[in-house]
Amino acid sequence: MSNQPRVSANLSKTGNVVRDSALGLVTETVDPYLRFNHAIWHNGPLTAAEVELARLRNARKVNCVFCKAVRYDIAIEAGLDEAKVEQITDDFNQSELSQREKLILAYTDYYLQQPTAMTLEFKQRLTEEFSAAEIVHLSLAIMLCNCFSRCAVSLGGMPEEDLPRMQISVPE
Amino acid sequence: MTWFTEANTQQDIIDRAPTLAPTFKTFYDSFWQLSSAPPSLLELCRLRVAQLHQSDYQWQHQQIKLSTEKRQSLSEWSKSAVYTDTEKACLAFTEVYCMDPQAITDAQAEAVKSELGDAGLVALIEALGLFYGMTRVSQLWGF
Numbered sequence: 001m002s003n004q005p006r007v008s009a010n011l012s013k014t015g016n017v018v019r020d021s022a023l024g025l026v027t028e029t030v031d032p033y034l035r036f037n038h039a040i041w042h043n044g045p046l047t048a049a050e051v052e053l054a055r056l057r058n059a060r061k062v063n064c065v066f067c068k069a070v071r072y073d074i075a076i077e078a079g080l081d082e083a084k085v086e087q088i089t090d091d092f093n094q095s096e097l098s099q100r101e102k103l104i105l106a107y108t109d110y111y112l113q114q115p116t117a118m119t120l121e122f123k124q125r126l127t128e129e130f131s132a133a134e135i136v137h138l139s140l141a142i143m144l145c146n147c148f149s150r151c152a153v154s155l156g157g158m159p160e161e162d163l164p165r166m167q168i169s170v171p172e
Numbered sequence: 173m174t175w176f177t178e179a180n181t182q183q184d185i186i187d188r189a190p191t192l193a194p195t196f197k198t199f200y201d202s203f204w205q206l207s208s209a210p211p212s213l214l215e216l217c218r219l220r221v222a223q224l225h226q227s228d229y230q231w232q233h234q235q236i237k238l239s240t241e242k243r244q245s246l247s248e249w250s251k252s253a254v255y256t257d258t259e260k261a262c263l264a265f266t267e268v269y270c271m272d273p274q275a276i277t278d279a280q281a282e283a284v285k286s287e288l289g290d291a292g293l294v295a296l297i298e299a300l301g302l303f304y305g306m307t308r309v310s311q312l313w314g315f
Contacts, residue, residue, distance in 0.1 A: 007290045025291040036199040043191040115311035132177040136189035147301030153273040
């Protein structure tokens with residue numbers, strides 16, 4: 001993995017964390033991304049705490065140091081505390097997380113590891129717990145988080161060691 | 173029809189979340205209007221992502237019309253003369269991206285940058301994330 005950012009020249013200085021990043025170079029996608037990201041966190045049927053569970057599971061599996069350090073304030077306000085975050089490990093099935101939360105993590109793992117391998121029994125458990133709109137929301141949330149964590153890794157410049165926890169708002 | 177809804181296409185399923193579908197569609201559509209990465213180039217990369225995932229659903233989808241020759245030769249792009257240097261640099265990047273983005277080398281990134289510039293490299297990386305994600309989502313949904 002490259003320690004040096006692969007793109008660093010001519011970045012904007014607007015004060016917006018997304019527009020001032022390398023993403024700001026692709027002007028046509030910035031506003032659509034920000035609006036879609038806003039919708040994922042604010043407009044979907046899942047709570048922000050549920051979306052954050054999937055985001056952090058993805059962050060740990062992709063090993064995006066920035067993504068792992070971030071905590072979104074909207075998720076904390078929705079009830080996600082560090083005691084829960086500490087249970088997002090490979091042993092989450094033995095944790096004290098709720099069955100609903102464990103299903104979110106397991107679905108995220110299927111996306112990350114083997115999306116064609118879901119069993120009928122697992123699908124049935126999902127449909128008993130989640131509406132169709134919630135499954136779509138969870139899928140799109142995982143896709144978006146995975147897309148931009150892989151983007152951060154691909155762009156290089158990722159610190160090798162974990163960063164301190166950072167509480168931030170969803171970029172607007 | 174998939175395992176959690178009677179909808180028959182990926183877009184129809186996304187429409188089951190009406191508070192998200194319009195912003196998703198705008199986001200997805202924005203990638204096909206980029207000044208830094210031509211749509212035909214991104215379509216080649218999208219199709220290579222589909223091949224690497226063995227996703228017939230994504231392979232059968234046609235976002236942008238390509239020549240039959242370019243579609244048919246895609247699995248052997250590195251040995252084929254039908255692809256440009258730009259396309260080959262991006263397809264090489266695509267393959268490593270799909271295996272592990274941590275394995276992308278500076279040389280592979282530079283090869284894309286030398287063809288498309290900084291904005292083109294970022295655009296390709298974002299687009300690959302979207303294609304990779306939508307391929308995996310379609311597989312989760314049973315397509």
